[in-house]
Amino acid sequence: PFFGLLDSQLPTPDGRARMNSTLSPHRGLSQEQRLAGLVGGAHISTELPQPFKTRRGPAPIWSDESCEMWAGLLRAMNAQGKPYSCLLPLPGESFIMIEEDGAQSIDGIELDRQLPLRDIAVWLSNSNRRATVSDWKSFLIALSSVTRELPPMQEEQWGPWMGRAGWAGFDAPNLLMSESIRGGSTHPYFEWIGKQCDESPDERTSIGYIARMNQNLMCEVEGRPSEAWLEILEDDEKVSEMFNSMVAPRLVVMDYELHFLVLRNGRPCTIPITIDPKVWRVLVSWALEPPDSRGAEKLRYLFWCWSSEYEDWRPSTRQLRSTKMLRSTIESLG
Template structure:
């Protein structure tokens, strides 16, 4: 990843992302709805462009889109926004907000409709990947990523249908599940529903579907490992625009993403892949390597002060504690403290 990013460091974010897309694989590795539309040129009328121009103007002037106006999508489909700014596509409610301003800018031109084969499915997938980014203090980033992230898979076993409390579904299974006829409830998770629909995965195609179908064939070997992994969000919506989270000056920073679906679709497709696969690894490394090869996430001044106080307290316990942590699970460590009873 550093070899790819190094040659573009010092350029604008738009140029750097364009270089990343140029280094991506062939378009056939993208899910079919994300690919460039083939066949006759999609009809994208002046009336539709005018509606999207009004959306961009409304966001620019009022900070939000006008609600209850059906917004057409190229090739068919409608995006709706209610008075609470909740969004839906063809009646399917979106859990996360789309970068409406960026989308409006792109769709306000009649020549730009065909860059994506199926806008409804592409934007549905995007909504499963992105997260709304609220104002955050420096110390709040880690907690936000933990709350908004997702496990490698939402269940330790393919046989478990019930939702597991506190476990979000991986964006790929959210994307597939939202297109399935069966709906999730208290006894059936959306991930379980999606995994029961391999035919739809095959129809969607691309590298994410191929990777997940391979995992489902070896479920007993793979589910436990994936369940213990956590994935942090990398694509966020800030001020109705799409951003990529990267490490800059020792802390997370949102970089605006180019207004170009050819860039969006690569980043979304990467985010749909299972942990450990090339696209997912690219999204992880973009965060850590964007600014430099050896960038570190540094604690804030208050966190450093708190750590010093904790160290002093541990040292004060003498032989009843230790600065060396112990591992009590694969991903979790703790500082040992012995009480008066002699128990840790």
């Protein structure tokens, strides 16, 4: 009642047990070591979408001039706390535009949310790190799709924020509906695919519908997310079930840096993610999967199990006080 979470968003004993089994070998290590252990399974890289995989063959040209442009942005952000308006290269001949108001686009594709630009600038200011992912444009569009910007907030605001910032498992009750019933609450996978299509959404055609009508692109990017979603698109009953589920965000951008959300001492907090796209790409891939898939479940249960095996979200002192006052008022009215 305090946090506004649906039953489907709460942890189950079986789900906790699976996640705790995964995390158990890494408990007691540093945050970076634990993350590396979590995403470092031998089979995980084979399940990544093709654009996220390490580039084979010659690495894309990445000049000292390009590195210095990103290093300049990093220096400015460290000094001023925000990026300046500029056009910056990405490995693979794409460009990211940063507007005066902070809006960002890649090769003209507008991003709905801020990227962790400080982290990206750290990575791309070194010429030896360009080949970590094979398609930086597609990867960064996906990163923007799965993350949410995290504003400063009081303890009691976490639950409502998760509701507002989350998304439906599916944005329409059936495949034939082209309009988005859930408003802007499109699953990140379909936002990612839709933004790479030639068509643009309008009042009658959602970005999710555009993505679903371009299943060739879904097949082309490959990986576990596409495989799982293509299977769901063959099952009308599953689509309807997904429509009635909601997903809370787990990856957030704060001060232009990438974090994930966990419970600690009974309340949500942020954990900085290692500045390494080899880690990012696994977490992003998990966030692109359908809500009940293996990767999505891991990302979901990181929140509940990262700090301890049986962490619980507890109401704040103010929330408990308000409850007692309400109960007293009701009892006094007889």
